[in-house]
Structures are given as C-alpha cells and as structure tokens.
Amino acid sequence: MIEKTYEPGAVEGRVHQNWLDARAFAAGAGAKPGAKTFSIVIPPPNVTGSLHIGHALNNTIQDILVRFERMRGKDVLWQPGTDHAGIATQMIVERRLMESQQPSRRELGREEFLRRVWEWKTESGGTIMNQLKRLGASADWSRERFTMDEGLSEAVRKVFVELHAKGLIYRAKRLVNWHPGLETAISDLEVENIETNGKMWHLKYPVDNSDEDIVVATTRPETMLGDAAVAVHPDDERYKHLIGQYVILPIVGRRIPIVADEYADPEMGSGAVKITPAHDFNDFEVGVRHNLRPINIFTPQARINGYAPKEYRSLDRFEAREKIVADLDAMGALVWVEEKTIMVPYDEKTKQVVIEPYLTDQWFVNAEVLAQPALESVRQGRTKFVPKSYENTYYAWMENIKPWCISRQLWWGHQIPAWYGPRNNTDSDFNRTDAGPKVFVAATEADAVKQAMAYYGRAVEVHTGGLNSGAYLKAFAAFETAQRDRLNPQTWAQIKQTDPFAELRDSKVPLHRDEDVLDTWFSSALWPFSTLGWPHETPELKKYYPTDVLVTGFDIIFFWVARMMMMGLEFTGAEPFHTVYMHALVRDERGQKMSKTRGNVIDPLELIDTYGADATRFTMAAMAAQGRDMRLAISRVEGYRNFVTKLWNAARFLEMNECRRVAGFNPRANRLPVNRWIVGATAQAAAAVTRGIEEYKFNEAANAAYDFVWGTFCDWYVELAKPILTGENAEAKAETQATAAFALDQILKILHPIMPFVTEELWAETGKIGPKRDKLLIVSEWPVLVGLEDAEAEAEMNWLVDLVSDIRSVRTEMNVPAAAKIPLLIIGAGADTGTRVESQLAALTRLARLESVDYVSDAPKGSAQLVLGEATFALPLAGVIDLAVERARLEKEIGKLDEEIEKIDRKLGNAQFVAKAPEEVIEEQRARRAEAVDRRERIAAALVRLS
Numbered sequence: 001m002i003e004k005t006y007e008p009g010a011v012e013g014r015v016h017q018n019w020l021d022a023r024a025f026a027a028g029a030g031a032k033p034g035a036k037t038f039s040i041v042i043p044p045p046n047v048t049g050s051l052h053i054g055h056a057l058n059n060t061i062q063d064i065l066v067r068f069e070r071m072r073g074k075d076v077l078w079q080p081g082t083d084h085a086g087i088a089t090q091m092i093v094e095r096r097l098m099e100s101q102q103p104s105r106r107e108l109g110r111e112e113f114l115r116r117v118w119e120w121k122t123e124s125g126g127t128i129m130n131q132l133k134r135l136g137a138s139a140d141w142s143r144e145r146f147t148m149d150e151g152l153s154e155a156v157r158k159v160f161v162e163l164h165a166k167g168l169i170y171r172a173k174r175l176v177n178w179h180p181g182l183e184t185a186i187s188d189l190e191v192e193n194i195e196t197n198g199k200m201w202h203l204k205y206p207v208d209n210s211d212e213d214i215v216v217a218t219t220r221p222e223t224m225l226g227d228a229a230v231a232v233h234p235d236d237e238r239y240k241h242l243i244g245q246y247v248i249l250p251i252v253g254r255r256i257p258i259v260a261d262e263y264a265d266p267e268m269g270s271g272a273v274k275i276t277p278a279h280d281f282n283d284f285e286v287g288v289r290h291n292l293r294p295i296n297i298f299t300p301q302a303r304i305n306g307y308a309p310k311e312y313r314s315l316d317r318f319e320a321r322e323k324i325v326a327d328l329d330a331m332g333a334l335v336w337v338e339e340k341t342i343m344v345p346y347d348e349k350t351k352q353v354v355i356e357p358y359l360t361d362q363w364f365v366n367a368e369v370l371a372q373p374a375l376e377s378v379r380q381g382r383t384k385f386v387p388k389s390y391e392n393t394y395y396a397w398m399e400n401i402k403p404w405c406i407s408r409q410l411w412w413g414h415q416i417p418a419w420y421g422p423r424n425n426t427d428s429d430f431n432r433t434d435a436g437p438k439v440f441v442a443a444t445e446a447d448a449v450k451q452a453m454a455y456y457g458r459a460v461e462v463h464t465g466g467l468n469s470g471a472y473l474k475a476f477a478a479f480e481t482a483q484r485d486r487l488n489p490q491t492w493a494q495i496k497q498t499d500p501f502a503e504l505r506d507s508k509v510p511l512h513r514d515e516d517v518l519d520t521w522f523s524s525a526l527w528p529f530s531t532l533g534w535p536h537e538t539p540e541l542k543k544y545y546p547t548d549v550l551v552t553g554f555d556i557i558f559f560w561v562a563r564m565m566m567m568g569l570e571f572t573g574a575e576p577f578h579t580v581y582m583h584a585l586v587r588d589e590r591g592q593k594m595s596k597t598r599g600n601v602i603d604p605l606e607l608i609d610t611y612g613a614d615a616t617r618f619t620m621a622a623m624a625a626q627g628r629d630m631r632l633a634i635s636r637v638e639g640y641r642n643f644v645t646k647l648w649n650a651a652r653f654l655e656m657n658e659c660r661r662v663a664g665f666n667p668r669a670n671r672l673p674v675n676r677w678i679v680g681a682t683a684q685a686a687a688a689v690t691r692g693i694e695e696y697k698f699n700e701a702a703n704a705a706y707d708f709v710w711g712t713f714c715d716w717y718v719e720l721a722k723p724i725l726t727g728e729n730a731e732a733k734a735e736t737q738a739t740a741a742f743a744l745d746q747i748l749k750i751l752h753p754i755m756p757f758v759t760e761e762l763w764a765e766t767g768k769i770g771p772k773r774d775k776l777l778i779v780s781e782w783p784v785l786v787g788l789e790d791a792e793a794e795a796e797m798n799w800l801v802d803l804v805s806d807i808r809s810v811r812t813e814m815n816v817p818a819a820a821k822i823p824l825l826i827i828g829a830g831a832d833t834g835t836r837v838e839s840q841l842a843a844l845t846r847l848a849r850l851e852s853v854d855y856v857s858d859a860p861k862g863s864a865q866l867v868l869g870e871a872t873f874a875l876p877l878a879g880v881i882d883l884a885v886e887r888a889r890l891e892k893e894i895g896k897l898d899e900e901i902e903k904i905d906r907k908l909g910n911a912q913f914v915a916k917a918p919e920e921v922i923e924e925q926r927a928r929r930a931e932a933v934d935r936r937e938r939i940a941a942a943l944v945r946l947s
Contacts, residue, residue: 008612030779413517591920
C-alpha cells in the first residue's frame, strides 16, 4: 500500500542503495545486446569541493542524459572522478597545519608534506562525490578516478615527454601571473580583476643631455625601478624628435631609450608610457619588439630584490611604493597624483592577495600548433556547441591563443618529469639570460639518467664501438657513484639491467629533478581518455572513446574544453566528444550572481534536505533554458515539491481504486473517449519529453512532463475518471483502471530521468499489484508510443477541457461564489457541439458546477458570454452577483493596472534609468509590466462579457 505522504528523507537513501545493489549504475547496465554506446565524463570537481548550486545544475543535466539513454537500451558509461586541485588543496593543508600549530610545509619537507596531503585527501576528499550521490547521480562509482591516480599519472608523463620531444613543450623565461603568497605561477582563471579606488601617479623623466622632460603615468610606481624604456607613438608630433634618444630613470639613474611603438596612445594622458617588460604583459610584448632587456625587481615574495638601489631592498612592494613616491616627490619628479578607479588583479579564491605579472623560467606548451586541428574540428562540425553561439567564444580564444604556462611552484600535483644536470650560475631574481642547466625530460628517473650518461659521457659511442672501455671511463669523468648513492635500489637495478657499464663509472655530477608541478588543467585536459586507461589499449577505451556529450559551464571553455580538444586530437586522433552543452549561470531570483558577500547563496544540500532531491533536480531542469542564466527562487523548488506530492497522491488514488496493470493490455482497443484521449495525450507527452532531451532543451522536456502530469493527467483525466471508477459499469470501470495504470507507468518512465527517486519508489509500489515487475525502473524501456493518437477523442475531450476552463475563469473573474450552481445557455450550436454536449453532459455539469444546460436563441441581459467553436455560451449572472458592483470593481482594477503600466513605461523610457540600473532591475520591471498587461487583458475581457 502506498503511504499517505511521500517522505524524501526516508525513501532516497533506500532507493539509492537498491540501485547500487543491482549494479544499475555500472557501465553497460540494462544495455541490449550489440547496443550503441553512450558515454559522458564528469567534469571532475575539485577534491577540496563541496556541492554548490552550479554542480547541482551540471550533474542533474548529465544524469538526465545518462538515465534517458540507459532506458533507451544503450551501453552507457558515466565516468566519475575528482581533480586534485593543486593550489586549492595545498592551501587547505597548509592552513590546517598552521591552525593546529604544526610545522610548516617547508619545515616538514616535501615527502612528509605530501604524505599529509594524501592523508587529508583520504579523509575528506570524497565529500563531494557523496553529495553527488545524494543528488541521485547515477555514475559508475566503481570506476571512480582521481587525477593523481597512478594510471592517470602515467598518461600525464607520457604526454609531457612526447610533446617535449616534438618541441611543443619547452622551458622559457616569460611573464606569468604570480601569486606572491603561494610563490607560484597561476592561471588566468585563478585571477579576478576587481574594481578598486586607486591612484595614478604622473612622473617626470628627464631627457638625457636636454632640458626637456617626458611625463609618464603609472598605477604602480614601484615598478619604475625596472623600467627599460619610454614608448611614444611613431606619429606623435610632440615626441618625434626624441625617438632614439634616452631618458634618465629617476632614483635609479639608468639611461633608458625612447622608442616608437603604436602601443602608446597619443590620446591617453601625455601620450608617453613607461615600459616595464618584467612586470606588465603589454610592456613585455613591447620589450620583445624593441629587444629591451626585462628587469625583474621583485623577489618571489614580491619584495624589492637586490637589483634595485639598496635603500629599497627587502621592502614589501607596497611599502616600497610609499617610499618611492615620497622620494620622487622630494626630488621633484612627481608631477601630480590623480584619484582613479582601476582594475586590480586579485587571487580569485581569497580576493586578498594582489597578483603580480612576474618574469620567471617556466614550462610552456606551444598551444598555437595544437589549437589548429581543434579549431578545424568545430569549423567542420565534427564537434558542436549547444547553444551554437558559444562557438564564437571558442573561435575568439583559439584563434588568438597564447603559449600555455603549465608549471606551478607547488608540491601537490604531478611533478614535472624533467631532471637537470649541473646548474649554471643563475641568481634568485631571474634576471640572467643564460640557458641554465641541461635538462633531461623522461618518463622515469632511470630514463633520465641514461639520457644524462649519453650526453655527458658519449655513451652512445661506447655502445656502438666508438670508444674503448678506457676512453669510456675517462669520458664520463666521474658520473655514476653519486647517482648510485642517491637513487633508490629499484631504479639502480633497472639501470644495471640495461647498461652493462653502469658499475664501471664513477661520477660526481648528480641529476636533480625539477621541483615544480604541472598546472591542474594539464592532467584534466587528458580526462576523457586517461580515465579509460590510455595510454594502454583497454577495452573501455576502445568501447567508450570518443565520448558523446560534455556538459560544462561557459566559464571554462578556454581552460578545459579547448585543451581537451587539443590533447584528444593530438594523442588519439579523435575529438573527445561530438557535442559540448554549455549550461548557463545560476543566479538568485533577482538575477544577481550568488556570492557569500551578498548573502544570497543557495545551498543545494539544504534544498535536498528540505524539499527532496527530486524537487531540486526538477527545478534545475525546468529552468535550464539554453543560453539564458537561471533565476532560482526557493518558491520554485517549493512548487516542484508540490508536483512530487501531486504525482504521489495521484498514484495513491489510482491504487485505492484498484487501477492495476493488465497483462497484454492494448491501449488501442479502448472504447471510451476519455481513455482514448489520455492514451494519445500520453504518447504526445512522451514524444515531447524525448524531443526536449535529444535537443538539449531540458526546460522544454521538464515543462512538457509537468504540464501533462499535473494538468492533463491529474487535474483532468483523474477527475474525469472518478465517476467511472466509482460507477456501476463494470466494463467501463475495467477499461479505465487498466488505462490509468498504463498511463501512470508511462509517466513514471518519462519523469524518471528528472525525478528518479519518487518514480523508482512508485514503480516498486505499483509493481506489487498486477503482473510482477521484472526490472527496476532505471533499466526499464523508454516509452516509444506510436500510433496511439485518436483525433476524434482528442477533439472531443479538448473541447470539454476548454469549455470547463473558460467557465471556471468567468466564475473566478466575476466573484461567483464557489458553491453557487448556475445555468449554461448555448446559442448557435452546430451538430458537433450538440454531440459533444450530449456525450459529456455529466462531466460538464459536474466540473463546471452547472445547474442546467439549455439551448436558446439569445442570451438574457446580464449574462457573461464566451465563444468556443461555432457556439456562444452564456452564463446568466443576474441574481447570482450584483452586476453593477462587479462592473465597477473590474473598471477600478483596470484603472489601477493602467496606472501601474504607465509608471513602469516612464521608468523604462528614461534613458538615464536604463543606463544606470542593474540589468536584473530592468528585467524585473519588464516582467512586472508583462504581468500587468496580461492581467489587464483578462479583466477587460471579463468586463466585455458583462456588457
């Protein structure tokens, strides 16, 4: 017996365990023999993460697709896993060490610190995966991967080594975004430019051997210590005579050239700009064009380094700013200070540390070469974006792609597989331009050692007979002993097996491994194929790669989608997916971005606790319109919780009325119009939901299901069926019971991808009567209902629904008491209307609360009239309501609505208001106007009916 009320908290955990016990999430579960595959890889959430509303949307959409295709009989794999999240994870563990007053990372040393990180990952790293299970995500959890699993690490090393061998990975001195607190390069994604009240300092640089000065402006006066030039536009008449001459850099006293470059804008300020190649991305490019030496004046902690005058050395960059400005003022070089709103780059996570453009030696990927095949794939339609407009975003970035900095000065992550020979003299300020030590890139240390032996000792010649053993030993000049002492026994044994001369050498030139790790996006770029076992030819790789659809947010097209495309094509020869579905941002109900600062963050776990996973998921789906940000209001979730309740109550009502499934039931054999109609409507709803999911229009799929289940089935069919189910006609009753059970089965199926818990529970409950269920709903067949529409029954029942709806609207608008029964008068009815009235008289009278139904030639005065088909229907209201009072009331309400519409129109017509008001405020005003106009039209129509 179905319980009186549905309690999500009591059901969801049990249903989820049933799925796990049945291995319903496993790859291939429920697949037909020889079935086509359908695979999705989860965008791996950070191991540090907790489920937020964006995750809820993203994974709901993925799960809808996965459950849908699984029910269609495909061999489905939803590959789950998490990302190691280099910076975020290291920050968490370092903070935990500090809070518990334990030794710092550097005091612990690399090996012990990494042990602590792995320990934390084991304890807390699976939090978000468990939260996704609460959402109902039906991923194959037995295949869960982690970006630092050994298998994925092997893939990372292979890709790095091969790209390096092709010259597509290289080490170079370039500008990067630098985090002084963490002392590491970070990606653009980890930088947030924040509007800040700042200053613009205008400085005077004297021209060498001249009485002239050039005025430049800067928001970061401390960087002037590293200025390498002053640039002016080549066509700027004010400075043409100075091009090629020099200015004297104040404080420092260094001569720097005046160069002509179109980067200088004659319309901006003085038209002259200071060029600091080591501390500004645009200046770096100017420096390259003019062969300027980049001068780094910061330490990795953003303190002034030894290259600057001694009075500033070791000062923090902001302390140095104050002292430099004061000294410039004292020497007369400070012209004026301008208050100015500026954009300042901050650490995206904490928004507390200002990020510096910083010149360092880093590893880079030549992304321009890798981007070309990935561009062609989208241009030629092999991979498509949904919505299509995001293809333009993809093109814009890929066509202007820059070298990708892949090294991070962290300990947590994939350590770069590169080893160095003897170090050249390089200082800590990164100002030298020499080539640095010889680097050996290899998948293992043993391979790197062999490369070093070949390089330093010409071992290749020895092995080919080019040198005798004595010359061989001499050529190595003492290399091996130090290596043997520092290598682990396994590595040493491997070297000895492959090199018979290993024990003969005696060396004092040990290798040291690059301490940096790879950008997190490097390993996640391999995710679609590394999770399936690549570089090994596994059965899973052969079967499920390429994957089908990637579901992700628009904000990581550059950082993840494009890089997966590049790596997938480079290493497998195939695009990693044929479709990229980009979901929009979830905002609050006023259209504002959610943030802890605003206090408008909606926690999906709280929604699940309060309203259940099904209501939360249905809200996500129903609001997921392509290309449009979602405005999430708690009231919407409450509404869809009521929808879950509506479905539960309808199923319980049918059970109480013995609506059981019948073996061999043929819906085409129905005789009653109401049953022929609901069967056809069910087929139409199934087709609409199918079409919506196939076209990635999840809101259309959800709304089609909602409208059918709540409106057509519960509000109309169940109500129309009640007299039959409680009547004396056994044949009609049996047909209706079987039809209702059939329709409910199809409803549970089409709702299952969106609302899996309640539908699976009802599937089990309704399976207790009638033929025994042979499988769980999750692996049952998706409904393909062809040829069930009945045009005659559809026309008749839709006519009844429309007429009753119109009569109810009139009763509501005219304030007719709910208990009052009124007559219905029909004017000008044809044969079709007459037949329908006769067929549906009992239902019409009951549902519209009619006293009688009669045919007349004209409507009496004081009747509300409506038209349906060829007939006019009149409701005599004189005596039921005070017509004069109702007219006055309706006219007054129209007047109020006119005032409201006029007020909104004045606002929206005010150009100043439209220019200054936030977009969400403007959208709110437009929505209010549309609602008021709709209300006015309905009231005006009611007033016309009374005339």
